Every structure is written in C-alpha cells, then in structure tokens.
Amino acid sequence: MDRNIRTVDDVMRLLDGLFAPEADRWTAGAASWWDGFYEDRSRPVPFFVDKPDENLVAYLDRGLITPGRALDLGCGPGRNAIHLASQGFEVDAVDLSPAAVAWAEDRAREAGADIRFRCGDAFDLVSGELGGPYDLIYDSGCFHHLPPHRRISYLALLDRALAPGGRFALACFAAGEMGSEIPDADFYRQARLHGGLAYSPESLRRIFCDLEEVELRRMRDEPAESSSFGEPFLWTALFRRVTRHDAVC
Ligand SMILES: C[S@@+](CC[C@H](N)C(=O)[O-])C[C@H]1O[C@@H](n2cnc3c(N)ncnc32)[C@H](O)[C@@H]1O
Numbered sequence: 001m002d003r004n005i006r007t008v009d010d011v012m013r014l015l016d017g018l019f020a021p022e023a024d025r026w027t028a029g030a031a032s033w034w035d036g037f038y039e040d041r042s043r044p045v046p047f048f049v050d051k052p053d054e055n056l057v058a059y060l061d062r063g064l065i066t067p068g069r070a071l072d073l074g075c076g077p078g079r080n081a082i083h084l085a086s087q088g089f090e091v092d093a094v095d096l097s098p099a100a101v102a103w104a105e106d107r108a109r110e111a112g113a114d115i116r117f118r119c120g121d122a123f124d125l126v127s128g129e130l131g132g133p134y135d136l137i138y139d140s141g142c143f144h145h146l147p148p149h150r151r152i153s154y155l156a157l158l159d160r161a162l163a164p165g166g167r168f169a170l171a172c173f174a175a176g177e178m179g180s181e182i183p184d185a186d187f188y189r190q191a192r193l194h195g196g197l198a199y200s201p202e203s204l205r206r207i208f209c210d211l212e213e214v215e216l217r218r219m220r221d222e223p224a225e226s227s228s229f230g231e232p233f234l235w236t237a238l239f240r241r242v243t244r245h246d247a248v249c
Pocket residue numbers: 025026027034047048073074075076077078079080094095096097100120121122123139140141142145
C-alpha cells in the first residue's frame with residue numbers, strides 16, 4: 001500500500017509526479033532536457049544573446065536596485081548574473097543544467113566576473129547553502145516553467161532567502177503573447193505544461209501579494225544593435241519585501 005503523504009514536501013513530490021516525465025522542466029530530472037536545449041550555443045534562441053535584460057539595466061540606472069548580495073535563479077548561460085557582478089553585486093547563480101552552468105562559467109571567465117555558480121535545484125540549494133539573505137533575487141524565465149503547486153515552493157524560497165527590504169525581480173511570459181493560458185487544474189489533467197505558463201499582471205500581483213510592487217510592465221522590445229535584451233512577450237516585475245504587518249494581502 002502507498003500511504004506516504006505526511007508533509008507538504010510529500011504533496012509537492014506527488015504533484016510533480018502527476019506530470020509526464022517528458023514535460024518536466026523544473027526538477028533535478030529536467031537537467032538533461034535543459035542540457036540538450038543548451039547543447040548548440042549558436043542556436044537562434046532569443047535569450048542565448050550575451051546581453052542583460054533591459055529592465056535589469058533600467059532598475060540599476062534608476063537606482064531601484066543597488067549593489068549587495070544577489071541570487072540569479074535559473075541563471076541559464078549567465079547573462080544577467082554577469083551584468084550584476086559587473087555592477088558591484090556579490091552574485092550567486094544557480095541552474096539545474098550542467099551545460100548552462102558550464103556556458104555561464106565560460107562567459108564569466110571571459111568577462112572577468114567573479115560569480116559563485118551552483119548546479120542543482122534552486123529549491124534544494126536555497127534551503128541549504130544558498131540561504132541568503134539576498135538583497136536581490138532575480139529570475140528571468142524560470143518561474144513560468146514551474147507547475148502551479150511549485151509557486152508555494154517559490155514563495156517559500158523568497159520568504160527564506162530575500163532580505164527584509166530586499167528586491168525580487170521577475171521576467172515571465174505575458175498572457176496574450178506567450179505561454180499557455182489554460183486553467184491551473186488543466187495542467188494536471190493534461191500532465192503537461194505546454195512550454196510554460198502565461199501570466200497576467202493581476203495573477204502576478206495576487207501570487208506575490210506579500211511583496212510590495214515597485215514596477216510591473218511589459219519588457220521593452222530591444223533592437224538587434226541594442227546592448228540589452230528585450231522581448232515584449234514578457235512581463236517584468238520588481239517587488240520589494242516588506243515586513244509582515246505591511247503585507248498587502
Ligand atoms: C528559459 S531559461 C532562462 C535562463 C536565463 N535566466 C536567461 O534568461 O538567460 C530557464 C532556466 O531555468 C532553469 N531552471 C528551471 N527549474 C529550475 C530549478 N528548479 N532550479 C534551478 N534552475 C531551474 C533551467 O535549467 C533553465 O536554464
């Protein structure tokens with residue numbers, strides 16, 4: 001008999017397991033899928049460019065974030081981690097995929113950036129050696145690959161690792177432009193994530209309602225000659241961690 005559910009973690013693993021193995025993009029089991037994705041570095045994938053997100057550059061230019069300890073969550077080939085290091089942040093960067101981390105390390109070496117890379121599941125690592133506290137947690141393109149129940153793990157990660165007054169910044173698929181808009185329950189019924197989940201501004205405000213919104217806007221479209229990356233099919237959001245009695249939901 002299988003009567004093993006006792007903790008929230010047990011439920012999380014059970015729900016992870018409802019998805020078809022080939023749909024997995026977020027557990028340690030997905031590392032090989034992402035390795036295949038990164039195998040050919042010359043593929044014309046938009047975020048393979050070696051440029052930081054335009055919103056990240058803008059936050060720095062406008063003083064909305066200032067140097068401190070930063071975590072790049074799902075760092076991929078490291079473009080945003082490297083920019084943060086160049087701006088004086090002490091950066092930890094984590095990704096599931098050994099191929100992504102190897103590429104990010106190559107780029108960091110070429111840029112002379114001192115970054116602590118870790119390969120593995122961010123949820124495991126943040127409950128151990130990457131516990132923070134971080135002044136900035138930055139996520140470009142990881143959150144929208146998580147199944148709905150993993151938002152709970154994600155919020156727990158922010159709760160654990162984001163410093164009081166710290167900033168959390170996110171870029172994720174914009175409903176109407178990119179990502180699946182089917183209801184949460186249907187992802188479980190279909191056992192698939194259909195390439196990622198679309199979010200509306202209202203859904204992001206609701207999910208991150210324990211944080212204070214600083215700015216939520218569409219990413220700007222950046223031309224090929226721009227020094228930053230920008231694709232308008234993404235939302236960009238910057239939130240600030242408030243103390244509990246200030247919480248807005
Ligand atoms: C769309 S890519 C974005 C990469 C990078 N942030 C960028 O914008 O260039 C999403 C990344 O999230 C990583 N990822 C997904 N789930 C993860 C997890 N649980 N822990 C760490 N990394 C994860 C994947 O390996 C992948 O490299």
